[in-house]
Amino acid sequence: MSDAPQALLGLDRLTYGFPLRPDFLKPVLATMNAGECWAIVGPNGAGKSTLLRLAAGLRSPSSGRVLIDGSDLRAIPPRELARRLAFLPQNPQSDFPLPVADVVLMGRFPHRRFGLFENAADRMVADEVMALTQTRQFADRTLSSLSGGEAQRVHVASALAQQPSILLLDEPTAALDLQYQLSIFELVRTLAVERQKLVVVVTHDLNLAARFCTHILLLHDGRCIATGTPADVLKPSILEPVYGVRMGTASTADGTRVLVPQVSPERQGAVPS
Protein backbone atom coordinates (compact mmCIF):
# COMPACT_ATOMS: atom_id res chain seq x y z
CA MET A 1 0.00 0.00 0.00
CA SER A 2 2.88 2.34 0.76
CA ASP A 3 3.80 3.01 -2.86
CA ALA A 4 0.29 4.27 -3.75
CA PRO A 5 -1.70 5.39 -0.70
CA GLN A 6 -4.19 7.26 -2.89
CA ALA A 7 -5.13 4.23 -4.98
CA LEU A 8 -8.74 4.43 -6.15
CA LEU A 9 -9.54 1.00 -4.77
CA GLY A 10 -7.24 -0.71 -2.30
CA LEU A 11 -7.80 -4.21 -0.98
CA ASP A 12 -5.78 -4.17 2.22
CA ARG A 13 -5.16 -7.73 3.47
CA LEU A 14 -8.83 -8.64 3.08
CA THR A 15 -9.99 -11.93 4.55
CA TYR A 16 -13.43 -13.45 4.72
CA GLY A 17 -15.03 -16.58 6.08
CA PHE A 18 -18.33 -18.40 5.84
CA PRO A 19 -19.84 -20.06 8.92
CA LEU A 20 -18.67 -23.46 7.68
CA ARG A 21 -15.39 -22.19 6.24
CA PRO A 22 -14.17 -19.49 8.61
CA ASP A 23 -10.84 -18.94 6.85
CA PHE A 24 -12.09 -19.17 3.26
CA LEU A 25 -10.56 -16.06 1.75
CA LYS A 26 -6.85 -15.72 2.58
CA PRO A 27 -5.45 -12.19 2.80
CA VAL A 28 -5.83 -10.43 -0.54
CA LEU A 29 -3.71 -7.40 -1.28
CA ALA A 30 -4.25 -5.33 -4.39
CA THR A 31 -4.02 -1.73 -5.52
CA MET A 32 -6.29 -0.64 -8.34
CA ASN A 33 -6.21 2.74 -10.05
CA ALA A 34 -8.36 4.84 -12.32
CA GLY A 35 -8.01 3.96 -15.97
CA GLU A 36 -7.39 0.31 -15.20
CA CYS A 37 -9.56 -2.63 -16.11
CA TRP A 38 -9.16 -5.58 -13.79
CA ALA A 39 -10.38 -9.10 -14.36
CA ILE A 40 -10.83 -11.39 -11.37
CA VAL A 41 -10.40 -14.91 -12.71
CA GLY A 42 -10.18 -18.39 -11.25
CA PRO A 43 -12.01 -21.71 -11.11
CA ASN A 44 -15.55 -22.10 -9.73
CA GLY A 45 -15.66 -21.57 -5.99
CA ALA A 46 -12.34 -19.73 -5.93
CA GLY A 47 -13.90 -16.73 -4.19
CA LYS A 48 -14.19 -14.33 -7.14
CA SER A 49 -17.73 -13.15 -6.41
CA THR A 50 -17.03 -13.03 -2.68
CA LEU A 51 -14.05 -10.75 -3.28
CA LEU A 52 -16.12 -8.49 -5.55
CA ARG A 53 -18.87 -8.25 -2.89
CA LEU A 54 -16.30 -7.35 -0.25
CA ALA A 55 -15.03 -4.59 -2.52
CA ALA A 56 -18.61 -3.36 -3.04
CA GLY A 57 -19.25 -3.23 0.69
CA LEU A 58 -22.02 -5.83 0.44
CA ARG A 59 -20.14 -8.03 2.89
CA SER A 60 -17.89 -7.08 5.75
CA PRO A 61 -14.41 -8.58 5.70
CA SER A 62 -13.35 -10.73 8.66
CA SER A 63 -10.16 -8.69 8.77
CA GLY A 64 -8.46 -6.12 6.60
CA ARG A 65 -9.98 -3.08 4.92
CA VAL A 66 -11.34 -1.91 1.61
CA LEU A 67 -9.92 1.52 0.85
CA ILE A 68 -11.64 3.93 -1.50
CA ASP A 69 -9.49 6.94 -2.34
CA GLY A 70 -7.53 6.08 0.79
CA SER A 71 -10.48 6.06 3.20
CA ASP A 72 -12.08 2.99 4.76
CA LEU A 73 -15.21 1.92 2.88
CA ARG A 74 -17.12 1.37 6.12
CA ALA A 75 -16.64 5.03 7.08
CA ILE A 76 -18.30 6.27 3.87
CA PRO A 77 -22.06 6.92 4.13
CA PRO A 78 -24.01 4.51 1.84
CA ARG A 79 -25.36 7.18 -0.49
CA GLU A 80 -21.98 8.79 -0.94
CA LEU A 81 -20.45 5.38 -1.58
CA ALA A 82 -23.14 4.80 -4.22
CA ARG A 83 -22.00 7.93 -6.04
CA ARG A 84 -18.44 6.59 -6.16
CA LEU A 85 -18.98 2.87 -6.69
CA ALA A 86 -21.53 0.86 -8.66
CA PHE A 87 -22.02 -2.89 -8.56
CA LEU A 88 -23.84 -5.16 -10.97
CA PRO A 89 -24.60 -8.73 -9.84
CA GLN A 90 -24.72 -11.73 -12.11
CA ASN A 91 -28.18 -12.11 -13.67
CA PRO A 92 -29.84 -8.97 -12.32
CA GLN A 93 -33.66 -8.92 -12.19
CA SER A 94 -34.93 -8.14 -15.66
CA ASP A 95 -38.46 -9.51 -15.81
CA PHE A 96 -40.48 -6.50 -14.86
CA PRO A 97 -42.36 -4.17 -17.18
CA LEU A 98 -40.60 -0.88 -16.52
CA PRO A 99 -39.61 1.40 -19.41
CA VAL A 100 -35.89 1.19 -20.13
CA ALA A 101 -35.46 4.95 -19.79
CA ASP A 102 -36.86 4.77 -16.25
CA VAL A 103 -34.59 1.86 -15.34
CA VAL A 104 -31.57 3.91 -16.41
CA LEU A 105 -32.85 6.97 -14.55
CA MET A 106 -33.15 4.83 -11.41
CA GLY A 107 -29.36 4.82 -11.36
CA ARG A 108 -29.59 8.50 -10.39
CA PHE A 109 -31.11 7.50 -7.05
CA PRO A 110 -28.01 8.18 -4.91
CA HIS A 111 -27.82 11.69 -6.35
CA ARG A 112 -31.37 12.68 -5.46
CA ARG A 113 -32.69 12.34 -1.97
CA PHE A 114 -36.00 14.16 -2.46
CA GLY A 115 -38.48 14.66 -5.23
CA LEU A 116 -40.36 12.13 -7.32
CA PHE A 117 -38.79 13.00 -10.63
CA GLU A 118 -35.29 13.33 -11.95
CA ASN A 119 -34.36 16.77 -13.22
CA ALA A 120 -32.91 17.88 -16.55
CA ALA A 121 -29.34 17.22 -15.40
CA ASP A 122 -30.27 13.66 -14.41
CA ARG A 123 -31.88 13.11 -17.78
CA MET A 124 -28.78 14.40 -19.54
CA VAL A 125 -26.62 11.90 -17.65
CA ALA A 126 -29.07 9.11 -18.47
CA ASP A 127 -29.08 10.11 -22.12
CA GLU A 128 -25.30 10.10 -22.25
CA VAL A 129 -24.88 6.67 -20.66
CA MET A 130 -27.57 5.27 -22.93
CA ALA A 131 -25.64 6.56 -25.92
CA LEU A 132 -22.45 5.06 -24.52
CA THR A 133 -24.06 1.66 -23.97
CA GLN A 134 -26.04 1.82 -27.23
CA THR A 135 -29.35 1.39 -25.45
CA ARG A 136 -31.00 4.60 -26.61
CA GLN A 137 -33.09 2.79 -29.19
CA PHE A 138 -34.80 0.75 -26.44
CA ALA A 139 -35.70 3.79 -24.32
CA ASP A 140 -39.47 3.34 -24.68
CA ARG A 141 -39.51 -0.45 -24.53
CA THR A 142 -39.95 -2.34 -21.29
CA LEU A 143 -37.03 -4.10 -19.67
CA SER A 144 -38.84 -7.44 -19.76
CA SER A 145 -39.21 -7.24 -23.55
CA LEU A 146 -35.45 -7.09 -24.18
CA SER A 147 -33.13 -10.00 -24.90
CA GLY A 148 -30.54 -11.02 -22.30
CA GLY A 149 -27.74 -9.10 -23.95
CA GLU A 150 -29.81 -5.96 -24.43
CA ALA A 151 -31.06 -6.05 -20.82
CA GLN A 152 -27.50 -6.49 -19.57
CA ARG A 153 -26.44 -3.34 -21.41
CA VAL A 154 -29.38 -1.47 -19.86
CA HIS A 155 -28.25 -2.60 -16.41
CA VAL A 156 -24.74 -1.39 -17.17
CA ALA A 157 -26.21 1.94 -18.30
CA SER A 158 -28.17 2.17 -15.06
CA ALA A 159 -25.02 1.51 -13.05
CA LEU A 160 -23.17 4.13 -15.08
CA ALA A 161 -25.93 6.65 -14.36
CA GLN A 162 -24.67 6.59 -10.78
CA GLN A 163 -21.57 8.28 -12.27
CA PRO A 164 -19.26 6.06 -10.26
CA SER A 165 -15.49 6.16 -10.53
CA ILE A 166 -15.47 2.43 -9.72
CA LEU A 167 -17.60 -0.10 -11.59
CA LEU A 168 -17.79 -3.68 -10.29
CA LEU A 169 -19.34 -6.27 -12.62
CA ASP A 170 -19.98 -9.89 -11.64
CA GLU A 171 -19.82 -12.10 -14.73
CA PRO A 172 -21.47 -9.57 -17.02
CA THR A 173 -21.10 -11.86 -20.04
CA ALA A 174 -22.43 -15.09 -18.54
CA ALA A 175 -25.21 -16.48 -20.74
CA LEU A 176 -24.55 -13.97 -23.52
CA ASP A 177 -23.68 -14.89 -27.07
CA LEU A 178 -20.31 -14.07 -28.66
CA GLN A 179 -21.36 -10.77 -30.13
CA TYR A 180 -22.70 -9.43 -26.82
CA GLN A 181 -19.69 -10.78 -24.92
CA LEU A 182 -17.46 -8.72 -27.19
CA SER A 183 -19.66 -5.62 -27.01
CA ILE A 184 -19.71 -5.73 -23.19
CA PHE A 185 -15.95 -6.14 -22.95
CA GLU A 186 -15.37 -3.40 -25.51
CA LEU A 187 -17.58 -1.15 -23.40
CA VAL A 188 -15.69 -2.11 -20.26
CA ARG A 189 -12.39 -1.29 -21.92
CA THR A 190 -13.71 2.06 -23.18
CA LEU A 191 -14.93 3.00 -19.73
CA ALA A 192 -11.56 2.27 -18.20
CA VAL A 193 -9.21 3.62 -20.81
CA GLU A 194 -11.19 6.54 -22.26
CA ARG A 195 -13.38 7.52 -19.31
CA GLN A 196 -10.66 6.89 -16.75
CA LYS A 197 -12.86 4.74 -14.53
CA LEU A 198 -11.73 1.68 -12.64
CA VAL A 199 -13.63 -1.35 -13.88
CA VAL A 200 -13.38 -4.70 -12.09
CA VAL A 201 -14.92 -7.67 -13.89
CA VAL A 202 -15.37 -11.21 -12.62
CA THR A 203 -15.15 -13.52 -15.59
CA HIS A 204 -14.50 -17.08 -16.64
CA ASP A 205 -13.28 -16.17 -20.09
CA LEU A 206 -9.50 -15.96 -19.86
CA ASN A 207 -9.05 -14.94 -23.47
CA LEU A 208 -11.52 -12.05 -23.27
CA ALA A 209 -9.83 -10.97 -20.03
CA ALA A 210 -6.41 -11.14 -21.68
CA ARG A 211 -7.58 -9.19 -24.65
CA PHE A 212 -9.56 -6.38 -23.00
CA CYS A 213 -8.32 -6.04 -19.42
CA THR A 214 -5.21 -4.27 -18.28
CA HIS A 215 -4.77 -6.26 -15.07
CA ILE A 216 -5.58 -9.76 -13.84
CA LEU A 217 -6.17 -11.04 -10.32
CA LEU A 218 -6.05 -14.83 -10.20
CA LEU A 219 -7.79 -16.59 -7.32
CA HIS A 220 -7.65 -20.25 -6.43
CA ASP A 221 -9.44 -21.75 -3.43
CA GLY A 222 -9.68 -18.43 -1.60
CA ARG A 223 -6.04 -17.61 -2.18
CA CYS A 224 -4.75 -14.84 -4.42
CA ILE A 225 -2.28 -16.68 -6.67
CA ALA A 226 -1.07 -13.78 -8.79
CA THR A 227 -1.79 -10.19 -9.76
CA GLY A 228 -0.35 -8.35 -12.71
CA THR A 229 -0.70 -7.75 -16.40
CA PRO A 230 -2.38 -10.42 -18.55
CA ALA A 231 0.98 -11.34 -20.04
CA ASP A 232 2.44 -11.92 -16.56
CA VAL A 233 -0.47 -13.86 -15.07
CA LEU A 234 -2.17 -15.71 -17.88
CA LYS A 235 0.67 -18.12 -18.58
CA PRO A 236 0.28 -21.89 -18.84
CA SER A 237 2.84 -22.38 -16.07
CA ILE A 238 0.65 -20.41 -13.62
CA LEU A 239 -2.77 -21.51 -14.88
CA GLU A 240 -2.19 -25.27 -15.20
CA PRO A 241 -1.96 -26.03 -11.46
CA VAL A 242 -4.89 -23.70 -10.74
CA TYR A 243 -7.34 -25.16 -13.25
CA GLY A 244 -5.91 -28.68 -13.34
CA VAL A 245 -5.95 -28.52 -17.11
CA ARG A 246 -3.02 -28.52 -19.53
CA MET A 247 -2.80 -25.23 -21.39
CA GLY A 248 -1.30 -24.40 -24.72
CA THR A 249 -1.00 -21.06 -26.50
CA ALA A 250 -1.58 -20.15 -30.07
CA SER A 251 -1.44 -16.95 -32.09
CA THR A 252 -4.26 -15.71 -34.23
CA ALA A 253 -3.83 -14.10 -37.61
CA ASP A 254 -3.72 -10.60 -36.11
CA GLY A 255 -1.00 -11.61 -33.66
CA THR A 256 -3.20 -12.01 -30.58
CA ARG A 257 -1.96 -14.74 -28.29
CA VAL A 258 -4.73 -17.02 -27.09
CA LEU A 259 -4.83 -19.72 -24.45
CA VAL A 260 -6.03 -23.11 -25.58
CA PRO A 261 -6.93 -25.73 -22.98
CA GLN A 262 -5.51 -29.09 -23.99
CA VAL A 263 -7.51 -32.24 -23.87
CA SER A 264 -5.58 -34.71 -21.75
CA PRO A 265 -4.53 -37.91 -23.58
CA GLU A 266 -6.76 -40.22 -21.52
CA ARG A 267 -9.83 -38.03 -22.19
CA GLN A 268 -8.89 -37.70 -25.81
CA GLY A 269 -9.09 -41.45 -26.08
CA ALA A 270 -12.64 -41.40 -24.73
CA VAL A 271 -13.91 -39.00 -27.36
CA PRO A 272 -15.22 -40.87 -30.39
CA SER A 273 -13.76 -39.36 -33.52
Place this chain on the structure above:
Amino acid sequence: MKPLTPTRYAASLGACLFLVLLVVILGPGIGQSESGIGFLEAWRAWLDPDQRPTDYNIAFSLRFPRTLLALQAGITLGLCGAVFQILFRNPLATPYTLGISSGGSLGALVAIRLGLQLELWGITSVALCAFVGAVSVIGLIFLFARGLRRLTTTELLLAGVTMGLFCSAMMMLVTYLSTERQTFDMVRWMMGSIVSISLQDSLMNLPLLAISWVVLIALARSLNQYMMGDEISATRGINVNGLQIACIVFASLATGAIVASCGPIGFVGLVVPQIVVLVLGRDCRLLLPCSALLGGAFLAICDWFAQLALGWMGNISGRTLSSATLPTGVVTAIVGVPIFLVLLRRRAK
Protein backbone atom coordinates in the same frame (compact mmCIF):
# COMPACT_ATOMS: atom_id res chain seq x y z
CA MET B 1 -44.19 1.97 -22.68
CA LYS B 2 -43.35 5.62 -22.26
CA PRO B 3 -41.20 6.70 -19.32
CA LEU B 4 -43.11 8.24 -16.43
CA THR B 5 -43.40 11.99 -16.81
CA PRO B 6 -44.89 14.48 -14.34
CA THR B 7 -47.79 14.97 -16.77
CA ARG B 8 -48.69 11.28 -16.94
CA TYR B 9 -48.19 11.03 -13.18
CA ALA B 10 -50.56 13.91 -12.49
CA ALA B 11 -53.14 12.61 -14.98
CA SER B 12 -53.18 9.07 -13.51
CA LEU B 13 -53.27 10.27 -9.93
CA GLY B 14 -55.88 12.87 -10.80
CA ALA B 15 -58.16 10.25 -12.35
CA CYS B 16 -57.94 8.08 -9.21
CA LEU B 17 -58.53 11.10 -6.96
CA PHE B 18 -61.56 12.03 -9.04
CA LEU B 19 -63.01 8.56 -8.51
CA VAL B 20 -62.55 8.85 -4.74
CA LEU B 21 -64.12 12.29 -4.78
CA LEU B 22 -67.06 10.90 -6.70
CA VAL B 23 -67.49 8.21 -4.06
CA VAL B 24 -67.45 10.83 -1.31
CA ILE B 25 -70.03 12.93 -3.14
CA LEU B 26 -72.34 10.01 -3.94
CA GLY B 27 -71.84 8.34 -0.55
CA PRO B 28 -74.51 10.18 1.46
CA GLY B 29 -77.10 9.39 -1.21
CA ILE B 30 -76.58 5.63 -1.29
CA GLY B 31 -77.87 3.26 1.29
CA GLN B 32 -80.83 1.02 2.01
CA SER B 33 -83.65 2.24 -0.12
CA GLU B 34 -86.74 2.15 2.10
CA SER B 35 -85.66 5.43 3.70
CA GLY B 36 -86.35 7.03 0.33
CA ILE B 37 -83.45 9.42 0.58
CA GLY B 38 -81.48 9.77 -2.61
CA PHE B 39 -78.54 11.82 -3.67
CA LEU B 40 -80.47 15.09 -4.04
CA GLU B 41 -82.31 14.77 -0.74
CA ALA B 42 -79.06 14.03 1.05
CA TRP B 43 -77.24 17.12 -0.17
CA ARG B 44 -80.33 19.32 0.20
CA ALA B 45 -80.40 18.25 3.83
CA TRP B 46 -76.72 19.08 4.15
CA LEU B 47 -77.45 22.66 3.06
CA ASP B 48 -80.21 23.01 5.60
CA PRO B 49 -79.88 20.42 8.40
CA ASP B 50 -82.34 22.14 10.73
CA GLN B 51 -85.20 21.87 8.26
CA ARG B 52 -84.62 18.22 7.43
CA PRO B 53 -83.13 16.56 10.52
CA THR B 54 -84.17 13.00 9.58
CA ASP B 55 -82.73 13.21 6.09
CA TYR B 56 -79.58 14.80 7.47
CA ASN B 57 -79.16 12.09 10.08
CA ILE B 58 -79.57 9.25 7.63
CA ALA B 59 -77.24 10.78 5.06
CA PHE B 60 -74.52 12.20 7.24
CA SER B 61 -74.71 10.33 10.54
CA LEU B 62 -75.29 6.85 9.14
CA ARG B 63 -74.22 6.63 5.50
CA PHE B 64 -71.36 9.10 5.34
CA PRO B 65 -69.32 7.63 8.23
CA ARG B 66 -69.75 4.21 6.69
CA THR B 67 -68.43 5.45 3.35
CA LEU B 68 -65.50 7.10 5.11
CA LEU B 69 -64.69 3.88 6.96
CA ALA B 70 -64.91 1.88 3.72
CA LEU B 71 -62.60 4.38 2.02
CA GLN B 72 -60.04 4.17 4.81
CA ALA B 73 -60.15 0.39 4.85
CA GLY B 74 -59.87 0.18 1.05
CA ILE B 75 -57.03 2.69 0.89
CA THR B 76 -55.12 0.75 3.52
CA LEU B 77 -55.73 -2.67 2.00
CA GLY B 78 -54.97 -1.53 -1.56
CA LEU B 79 -51.79 0.28 -0.53
CA CYS B 80 -50.53 -2.51 1.74
CA GLY B 81 -51.33 -5.08 -0.95
CA ALA B 82 -49.16 -3.18 -3.43
CA VAL B 83 -46.37 -2.76 -0.88
CA PHE B 84 -46.39 -6.46 0.03
CA GLN B 85 -46.43 -7.56 -3.60
CA ILE B 86 -43.28 -5.51 -4.20
CA LEU B 87 -41.70 -6.45 -0.87
CA PHE B 88 -42.15 -10.19 -1.35
CA ARG B 89 -41.59 -9.99 -5.10
CA ASN B 90 -44.69 -12.16 -5.34
CA PRO B 91 -47.99 -11.20 -6.96
CA LEU B 92 -49.89 -13.40 -4.51
CA ALA B 93 -48.72 -11.50 -1.46
CA THR B 94 -51.54 -9.57 0.23
CA PRO B 95 -51.83 -7.49 3.39
CA TYR B 96 -52.81 -10.75 5.09
CA THR B 97 -49.84 -12.77 3.86
CA LEU B 98 -47.98 -12.55 7.15
CA GLY B 99 -50.93 -13.96 9.06
CA ILE B 100 -52.27 -10.61 10.24
CA SER B 101 -55.90 -11.48 9.53
CA SER B 102 -55.68 -14.85 11.27
CA GLY B 103 -53.95 -13.28 14.28
CA GLY B 104 -56.56 -10.52 14.39
CA SER B 105 -59.41 -12.99 14.01
CA LEU B 106 -58.02 -15.17 16.80
CA GLY B 107 -57.86 -12.12 19.06
CA ALA B 108 -61.44 -11.17 18.21
CA LEU B 109 -62.71 -14.73 18.74
CA VAL B 110 -61.03 -14.96 22.12
CA ALA B 111 -62.67 -11.68 23.11
CA ILE B 112 -66.08 -12.95 21.97
CA ARG B 113 -65.58 -16.28 23.74
CA LEU B 114 -64.63 -14.58 27.00
CA GLY B 115 -67.49 -12.13 26.60
CA LEU B 116 -65.21 -9.21 27.32
CA GLN B 117 -67.19 -6.03 27.66
CA LEU B 118 -64.61 -3.43 28.52
CA GLU B 119 -64.02 -0.41 26.39
CA LEU B 120 -60.90 1.66 26.09
CA TRP B 121 -61.17 5.16 24.64
CA GLY B 122 -64.29 4.08 22.83
CA ILE B 123 -62.63 1.00 21.31
CA THR B 124 -64.55 -2.21 21.90
CA SER B 125 -62.78 -5.13 23.50
CA VAL B 126 -63.25 -7.21 20.34
CA ALA B 127 -61.51 -4.60 18.19
CA LEU B 128 -58.80 -4.14 20.79
CA CYS B 129 -58.11 -7.87 21.04
CA ALA B 130 -58.14 -8.17 17.26
CA PHE B 131 -55.53 -5.43 16.96
CA VAL B 132 -53.40 -7.01 19.67
CA GLY B 133 -53.71 -10.39 17.95
CA ALA B 134 -52.72 -8.98 14.55
CA VAL B 135 -49.71 -7.14 15.92
CA SER B 136 -48.63 -10.12 18.04
CA VAL B 137 -48.32 -12.26 14.93
CA ILE B 138 -45.93 -9.73 13.43
CA GLY B 139 -44.05 -9.54 16.72
CA LEU B 140 -43.62 -13.31 16.73
CA ILE B 141 -42.37 -13.27 13.15
CA PHE B 142 -39.79 -10.64 14.01
CA LEU B 143 -38.78 -12.71 17.03
CA PHE B 144 -38.31 -15.63 14.67
CA ALA B 145 -36.28 -13.55 12.24
CA ARG B 146 -34.17 -11.89 14.90
CA GLY B 147 -30.52 -12.82 14.84
CA LEU B 148 -30.76 -14.27 11.36
CA ARG B 149 -28.08 -12.77 9.18
CA ARG B 150 -30.52 -11.71 6.51
CA LEU B 151 -34.18 -12.47 6.24
CA THR B 152 -35.07 -13.57 2.76
CA THR B 153 -38.56 -12.97 1.53
CA THR B 154 -39.22 -16.69 1.07
CA GLU B 155 -38.49 -17.45 4.71
CA LEU B 156 -40.64 -14.54 5.84
CA LEU B 157 -43.49 -15.71 3.61
CA LEU B 158 -43.27 -19.24 4.97
CA ALA B 159 -43.12 -17.99 8.55
CA GLY B 160 -46.20 -15.83 7.92
CA VAL B 161 -48.18 -18.61 6.27
CA THR B 162 -47.28 -20.98 9.10
CA MET B 163 -48.33 -18.46 11.75
CA GLY B 164 -51.59 -18.00 9.85
CA LEU B 165 -52.24 -21.74 9.83
CA PHE B 166 -51.50 -21.96 13.53
CA CYS B 167 -53.89 -19.12 14.31
CA SER B 168 -56.57 -20.77 12.15
CA ALA B 169 -56.22 -23.97 14.15
CA MET B 170 -56.53 -22.01 17.40
CA MET B 171 -59.59 -20.25 15.99
CA MET B 172 -61.20 -23.63 15.43
CA LEU B 173 -60.38 -24.58 19.00
CA VAL B 174 -61.91 -21.39 20.39
CA THR B 175 -65.00 -21.82 18.20
CA TYR B 176 -65.33 -25.42 19.32
CA LEU B 177 -65.34 -24.33 22.93
CA SER B 178 -68.00 -21.67 22.40
CA THR B 179 -71.75 -21.54 22.79
CA GLU B 180 -74.06 -21.35 19.79
CA ARG B 181 -74.66 -17.66 20.27
CA GLN B 182 -70.93 -16.95 20.49
CA THR B 183 -70.23 -19.08 17.42
CA PHE B 184 -72.79 -17.03 15.49
CA ASP B 185 -71.03 -13.80 16.50
CA MET B 186 -67.66 -15.28 15.55
CA VAL B 187 -68.76 -16.36 12.10
CA ARG B 188 -70.33 -12.96 11.53
CA TRP B 189 -67.14 -11.21 12.61
CA MET B 190 -64.99 -13.27 10.28
CA MET B 191 -67.05 -12.33 7.26
CA GLY B 192 -65.73 -8.82 7.53
CA SER B 193 -68.20 -5.96 7.67
CA ILE B 194 -68.05 -2.24 7.60
CA VAL B 195 -70.13 -0.99 10.47
CA SER B 196 -69.66 2.36 12.07
CA ILE B 197 -71.68 3.91 14.79
CA SER B 198 -70.76 7.55 14.35
CA LEU B 199 -68.52 9.91 12.44
CA GLN B 200 -66.20 10.07 15.42
CA ASP B 201 -66.08 6.28 15.55
CA SER B 202 -65.20 6.04 11.87
CA LEU B 203 -62.34 8.52 12.18
CA MET B 204 -60.76 6.92 15.25
CA ASN B 205 -58.16 4.96 13.27
CA LEU B 206 -57.33 7.82 10.95
CA PRO B 207 -54.19 9.17 12.70
CA LEU B 208 -52.48 5.77 12.72
CA LEU B 209 -53.63 5.02 9.18
CA ALA B 210 -52.61 8.40 7.80
CA ILE B 211 -49.10 8.08 9.22
CA SER B 212 -48.74 4.62 7.67
CA TRP B 213 -50.04 5.83 4.30
CA VAL B 214 -47.60 8.71 4.21
CA VAL B 215 -44.62 6.59 5.25
CA LEU B 216 -45.37 3.80 2.78
CA ILE B 217 -46.01 6.13 -0.15
CA ALA B 218 -42.86 8.08 0.71
CA LEU B 219 -40.89 4.82 0.34
CA ALA B 220 -41.98 4.47 -3.33
CA ARG B 221 -38.62 5.42 -4.85
CA SER B 222 -36.76 3.12 -2.48
CA LEU B 223 -39.15 0.28 -3.32
CA ASN B 224 -38.46 0.90 -7.02
CA GLN B 225 -34.78 0.30 -6.32
CA TYR B 226 -35.66 -2.72 -4.18
CA MET B 227 -37.36 -4.26 -7.23
CA MET B 228 -33.97 -4.38 -8.97
CA GLY B 229 -32.72 -6.81 -6.32
CA ASP B 230 -31.19 -6.67 -2.86
CA GLU B 231 -27.62 -6.18 -4.01
CA ILE B 232 -28.23 -3.44 -6.55
CA SER B 233 -30.41 -1.49 -4.13
CA ALA B 234 -27.87 -1.94 -1.33
CA THR B 235 -25.06 -0.58 -3.49
CA ARG B 236 -27.27 2.39 -4.37
CA GLY B 237 -27.41 3.45 -0.76
CA ILE B 238 -30.54 1.68 0.46
CA ASN B 239 -30.64 -0.05 3.82
CA VAL B 240 -32.47 -3.12 2.55
CA ASN B 241 -33.25 -4.63 5.95
CA GLY B 242 -34.41 -1.27 7.26
CA LEU B 243 -36.68 -0.82 4.25
CA GLN B 244 -38.19 -4.29 4.72
CA ILE B 245 -38.79 -3.70 8.41
CA ALA B 246 -40.30 -0.24 7.88
CA CYS B 247 -42.69 -1.62 5.24
CA ILE B 248 -43.72 -4.60 7.36
CA VAL B 249 -44.21 -2.55 10.53
CA PHE B 250 -46.28 0.23 8.99
CA ALA B 251 -48.27 -2.00 6.64
CA SER B 252 -49.00 -4.40 9.50
CA LEU B 253 -50.05 -1.71 11.97
CA ALA B 254 -52.41 -0.18 9.43
CA THR B 255 -53.80 -3.54 8.31
CA GLY B 256 -54.16 -4.62 11.95
CA ALA B 257 -56.22 -1.52 12.67
CA ILE B 258 -58.47 -2.26 9.69
CA VAL B 259 -58.88 -5.92 10.63
CA ALA B 260 -59.77 -4.79 14.14
CA SER B 261 -62.51 -2.45 12.99
CA CYS B 262 -63.84 -4.22 9.89
CA GLY B 263 -62.75 -7.85 10.17
CA PRO B 264 -60.74 -9.63 7.48
CA ILE B 265 -62.01 -8.17 4.21
CA GLY B 266 -60.38 -10.05 1.39
CA PHE B 267 -59.54 -9.47 -2.27
CA VAL B 268 -59.06 -5.69 -2.13
CA GLY B 269 -55.36 -6.08 -1.37
CA LEU B 270 -54.95 -8.79 -3.98
CA VAL B 271 -57.01 -7.52 -6.90
CA VAL B 272 -56.59 -3.75 -6.83
CA PRO B 273 -52.76 -3.65 -7.09
CA GLN B 274 -52.94 -6.22 -9.91
CA ILE B 275 -55.29 -3.99 -11.88
CA VAL B 276 -53.06 -0.97 -11.31
CA VAL B 277 -49.95 -2.91 -12.44
CA LEU B 278 -51.77 -4.01 -15.57
CA VAL B 279 -53.03 -0.55 -16.47
CA LEU B 280 -50.34 1.80 -15.17
CA GLY B 281 -47.22 -0.37 -14.86
CA ARG B 282 -45.15 -1.32 -11.90
CA ASP B 283 -43.46 1.99 -11.11
CA CYS B 284 -44.06 2.34 -7.36
CA ARG B 285 -44.35 6.12 -7.62
CA LEU B 286 -47.68 5.48 -9.38
CA LEU B 287 -48.47 1.98 -8.14
CA LEU B 288 -48.64 2.85 -4.45
CA PRO B 289 -50.84 5.97 -4.45
CA CYS B 290 -53.09 4.67 -7.23
CA SER B 291 -53.57 1.27 -5.52
CA ALA B 292 -54.50 3.16 -2.37
CA LEU B 293 -57.04 5.44 -4.03
CA LEU B 294 -58.55 2.74 -6.23
CA GLY B 295 -58.67 0.37 -3.25
CA GLY B 296 -60.66 2.96 -1.34
CA ALA B 297 -63.10 3.53 -4.19
CA PHE B 298 -63.40 -0.22 -4.86
CA LEU B 299 -64.26 -1.08 -1.28
CA ALA B 300 -66.69 1.82 -0.86
CA ILE B 301 -68.53 0.76 -4.01
CA CYS B 302 -68.55 -2.89 -2.90
CA ASP B 303 -70.00 -1.72 0.38
CA TRP B 304 -72.82 0.06 -1.46
CA PHE B 305 -73.66 -3.24 -3.16
CA ALA B 306 -73.49 -4.93 0.23
CA GLN B 307 -76.17 -2.53 1.48
CA LEU B 308 -78.35 -2.60 -1.60
CA ALA B 309 -78.06 -6.18 -2.85
CA LEU B 310 -80.65 -7.78 -0.58
CA GLY B 311 -83.17 -5.08 -1.44
CA TRP B 312 -82.64 -5.64 -5.15
CA MET B 313 -82.94 -9.38 -4.76
CA GLY B 314 -86.17 -8.78 -2.91
CA ASN B 315 -87.49 -6.68 -5.79
CA ILE B 316 -86.57 -9.32 -8.33
CA SER B 317 -88.00 -12.26 -6.43
CA GLY B 318 -91.06 -10.35 -5.31
CA ARG B 319 -90.50 -11.36 -1.72
CA THR B 320 -89.40 -9.00 0.99
CA LEU B 321 -86.03 -10.14 2.16
CA SER B 322 -84.61 -8.96 5.45
CA SER B 323 -83.44 -5.40 5.43
CA ALA B 324 -80.03 -6.44 6.71
CA THR B 325 -76.93 -5.72 4.64
CA LEU B 326 -74.60 -8.37 3.28
CA PRO B 327 -71.17 -8.76 4.83
CA THR B 328 -68.81 -6.57 2.80
CA GLY B 329 -66.26 -9.39 2.55
CA VAL B 330 -68.80 -11.46 0.62
CA VAL B 331 -69.27 -8.71 -1.95
CA THR B 332 -65.55 -8.03 -2.41
CA ALA B 333 -65.14 -11.75 -3.10
CA ILE B 334 -68.06 -11.88 -5.54
CA VAL B 335 -66.76 -8.83 -7.40
CA GLY B 336 -63.05 -9.52 -6.92
CA VAL B 337 -62.75 -13.15 -7.95
CA PRO B 338 -64.07 -12.77 -11.54
CA ILE B 339 -61.93 -9.67 -12.10
CA PHE B 340 -58.90 -11.49 -10.78
CA LEU B 341 -59.46 -14.57 -12.92
CA VAL B 342 -59.93 -12.49 -16.06
CA LEU B 343 -56.70 -10.64 -15.28
CA LEU B 344 -54.88 -13.91 -14.71
CA ARG B 345 -55.99 -15.16 -18.11
CA ARG B 346 -54.85 -11.97 -19.77
CA ARG B 347 -51.50 -12.20 -18.03
CA ALA B 348 -51.00 -15.82 -19.01
CA LYS B 349 -51.70 -15.11 -22.70
